[in-house]
Amino acid sequence: MFQYIDYMACGNCSTGKDGAPRGCKNNGTCGTDSCNKLNVFDWLSNMTLPQDQEECKLVEVRFKNGRKHFYKNTENLSLLMGDVVAVEASPGHDIGIITLTGELVKVQMRKKKVKPDSEEVLKIYRKATQKDIDVWQEMRQREESMKVRAREIAIKLKLQMKISDIEFQGDGSKATFYYTAEERVDFRQLIKEFAYEFKTRIEMRQIGFRQEAARLGGVGSCGRELCCSTWLTDFRSVTTSAARYQQLSLNPLKLAGQCGKLKCCLNFELDAYLDALKAFPKQDIKLQTKKGTAVCQKIDIFKGVMWYAYEGEWMNWFELSTQQVTQIIKASENKKPIDSLEELVAEKQTEIENTNFEDTVGQDSLTRFDKPKRKKPQKRRPNNKQNRRRKKPQKNA
Incomplete structure (x- = not known):
């Protein structure tokens, strides 16, 4: 039963009529992790539990575009990663895919601050039947055309909002419309239009712009898939x-x-x-010298150097190390300022010139292979005919 693979495939793979991806041919386990967004590697899968410990009855289920929730396996079903299950929803049931089982589920719940006995953790009804999967796929195919029509209705009502995605519940009883907006939107009339147009229960859910990019996915300027849609789960302020x-x-x-x-x-x-x-002194501290006051212009964190220029001579920059800048500041605090920055730069240049750089290869010249080798002149050997001519005729005895 492989019909559910159409749900798992990413946009890069592009699924065929039979549900198998055309691109990576990995049947849902994409090498770039597009088919399995935000998946967690179960490194405890090959380990057995102690005899006195019960197996964890909590599982993690993934829905469209990386949306995940935790559920209880109250029926003691034999569940593995990749199984399609029917879970509790309000109203009806939803269809999702098992992405994590075992003890790591407790770690994920602790990370996301979800308590096992909370009301958020619902239960699993059963493994999805062929009828459940057929209804699920049929609803998924309606989402794209509905999104186009929903945007047209929102534009007609002149609402300052953008409908970014639509997600149908597994049984088709409810459709969730995800939208972004700069300000508060009065969508009461919009819900009436949607209910009349699509003949289903409507739920509007506002998301941020970062959540929208995470749901839709894409490729960043670095050439890799977006971090928010592949592995990043928390959106810290930047x-x-x-x-x-x-x-x-x-x-x-x-x-x-x-x-x-x-x-x-x-x-x-x-x-x-x-x-x-x-390790760097504060950039707003000015260096006091007898020649004048120097102001920081630029720093290099990797090299540990700072550039200073005298007030009024902004074109002449002097490169100083952080140790030198610290010494100048301490000297000015002790009311013993240095004469000028040129002295420190000259001392540094002298140290570089006096440094002997040795060749670890053995003092070999880098241009030793540039000159072609001279060929030794070869001695010409006489031919056999010449040897015969040179031989003197023998006298008869």
């Missing part, structure tokens, strides 16, 4: 200070992702930059 700490130009075209907000990857290396900046 500010322009993260770009400033990393010495990035504040160009909104480069810093913004497909959601129109600042890229989430700006936070990935921010902690490392903040730790490195602890």
